[in-house]
Amino acid sequence: PDVPALPQPLRWSTATAAFQIEGARTEDGRGRSVWDAWVDTPGKVVDGATADPAADSYHRWADDVALLAGLGVDRYRFSISWTRVQPDGSGRVNTAGLDYYSRLVDDLLDAGVTPFPTLYHWDLPIPLHEAGGWTERDTVARFTEYTELVAARLGDRVHDWYTVNEPAMTTLQGYAVGELAPGEFLLFDALSTAHHQLLAHGHAMRVLREHGATAVGLPNNHTRVLRLHDTDADAAAAAAYDAIHNRMFADPILTGTYPDLPGIDTRIPVRDGDMEIISTPPDFYGVNFYNPTTVTAPAPDIPIPFEMVPTPGAPVTGFGEQWPIVPAALRDLLVDFATRYENLPPIVISENGASFPEPDVCSSPIDDVDRISYLDGHLRAVAEAMDAGVRIDEYTVWSLLDNFEWADGYTQRFGLTHVDFATGTRTPKSSYDWYRAVIAENRR
Numbered sequence: 490p491d492v493p494a495l496p497q498p499l500r501w502s503t504a505t506a507a508f509q510i511e512g513a514r515t516e517d518g519r520g521r522s523v524w525d526a527w528v529d530t531p532g533k534v535v536d537g538a539t540a541d542p543a544a545d546s547y548h549r550w551a552d553d554v555a556l557l558a559g560l561g562v563d564r565y566r567f568s569i570s571w572t573r574v575q576p577d578g579s580g581r582v583n584t585a586g587l588d589y590y591s592r593l594v595d596d597l598l599d600a601g602v603t604p605f606p607t608l609y610h611w612d613l614p615i616p617l618h619e620a621g622g623w624t625e626r627d628t629v630a631r632f633t634e635y636t637e638l639v640a641a642r643l644g645d646r647v648h649d650w651y652t653v654n655e656p657a658m659t660t661l662q663g664y665a666v667g668e669l670a671p672g673e674f675l676l677f678d679a680l681s682t683a684h685h686q687l688l689a690h691g692h693a694m695r696v697l698r699e700h701g702a703t704a705v706g707l708p709n710n711h712t713r714v715l716r717l718h719d720t721d722a723d724a725a726a727a728a729a730y731d732a733i734h735n736r737m738f739a740d741p742i743l744t745g746t747y748p749d750l751p752g753i754d755t756r757i758p759v760r761d762g763d764m765e766i767i768s769t770p771p772d773f774y775g776v777n778f779y780n781p782t783t784v785t786a787p788a789p790d791i792p793i794p795f796e797m798v799p800t801p802g803a804p805v806t807g808f809g810e811q812w813p814i815v816p817a818a819l820r821d822l823l824v825d826f827a828t829r830y831e832n833l834p835p836i837v838i839s840e841n842g843a844s845f846p847e848p849d850v851c852s853s854p855i856d857d858v859d860r861i862s863y864l865d866g867h868l869r870a871v872a873e874a875m876d877a878g879v880r881i882d883e884y885t886v887w888s889l890l891d892n893f894e895w896a897d898g899y900t901q902r903f904g905l906t907h908v909d910f911a912t913g914t915r916t917p918k919s920s921y922d923w924y925r926a927v928i929a930e931n932r933r
């Protein structure tokens with residue numbers, strides 16, 4: 490392909506998450522998480538999809554490793570299921586769960602792919618949820634204990650780690666407006682969950698380093714905030730949304746402080762020493778990027794200081810106007826970050842990708858030109874940010890496989906590889922071949 494020119498070589502990666510690909514929800518002693526409860530509640534997930542068998546990776550991990558080796562990626566971002574390791578979220582350890590990840594790690598290393606696991610990708614054990622979940626400070630101690638267990642088993646072979654996936658999405662969609670599990674509707678009271686997840690990240694970094702980790706960071710979800718009108722009122726709305734989605738989760742790590750949130754009582758339960766732990770310098774900063782967010786000033790009777798609106802004129806992904814395609818927004822976000830944060834470590838693009846309508850069964854490989862164009866555009870944006878002096882080390886496609894897309898079930902396919910969820914059959918799409926060529930070209 491006509492590969493985007495990169496000013497320096499990047500490391501290449503692709504990502505998945507345990508609940509989205511593994512299936513086998515009741516096998517080998519696995520416990521239940523908030524996502525099990527969610528999928529078992531009628532009406533929560535499109536078409537009643539249950540994430541079982543999903544891509545059946547609990548049984549077909551060897552196929553996944555072969556796909557990764559075929560792509561030639563440097564690292565594989567997968568996640569470890571807390572409830573496979575500790576079915577109750579504390580105490581008792583399920584050796585079969587750790588064995589599964591240990592085998593996967595060995596197979597990846599044999600295939601020449603560096604394992605780059607995420608400790609937590611949204612699957613909070615039910616007993617911890619019942620005790621308050623991320624609103625409770627005790628969940629931080631439980632997460633630290635879980636991290637110890639995983640690091641003690643895998644730390645001899647795994648040195649690269651992600652801690653907590655996208656605290657922003659858990660706080661905003663899981664606890665503030667209830668669109669994702671656990672489905673709480675706490676509005677601004679949800680901000681305690683941001684603090685506790687960030688603190689869990691900080692403690693996990695220490696534990697992982699004690700076990701020999703050399704690359705530790707977290708993947709944060711970031712969006713570029715655009716304003717609908719060039720007015721002061723819309724500028725204020727954009728600043729408020731930027732604070733709540735971006736700064737709330739990046740500032741504590743990169744500056745050791747929370748942002749001022751205009752018009753919002755922050756209610757963040759900070760104790761002495763917390764901010765030092767949270768701002769322990771990470772080895773990299775993970776940016777998950779999908780789309781910009783356009784906002785305008787809210788109507789006078791709305792208690793939230795912004796209103797989200799479609800991005801005018803932008804093409805969209807399978808999610809429609811919620812997911813506008815604006816690659817330049819990634820470039821601008823990265824350049825802004827480098828200006829905003831003096832101590833910014835190298836950036837890892839820890840997720841980037843898109844879903845488009847594709848058939849459930851494919852008789853011949855899918856020619857996903859829209860996905861190729863999305864990825865190509867965003868890689869060019871990364872190259873432009875590098876040209877502008879931003880240090881970026883790695884790029885990760887979400888996702889290796891079509892998988893269970895949370896509340897959207899199987900209706901949004903993000904994979905470089907098509908998965909037939911009825912049979913588990915994997916069929917690489919054109920984007921898989923394109924990505925393999927991009928990687929090969931960049932290595933020359």
Ligand code: BGC
Binds near residue numbers: 506840
């Ligand atoms: C999450 C993934 C998800 C993807 C696409 C990210 O926010 O980390 O789990 O599948 O977005 O929605």
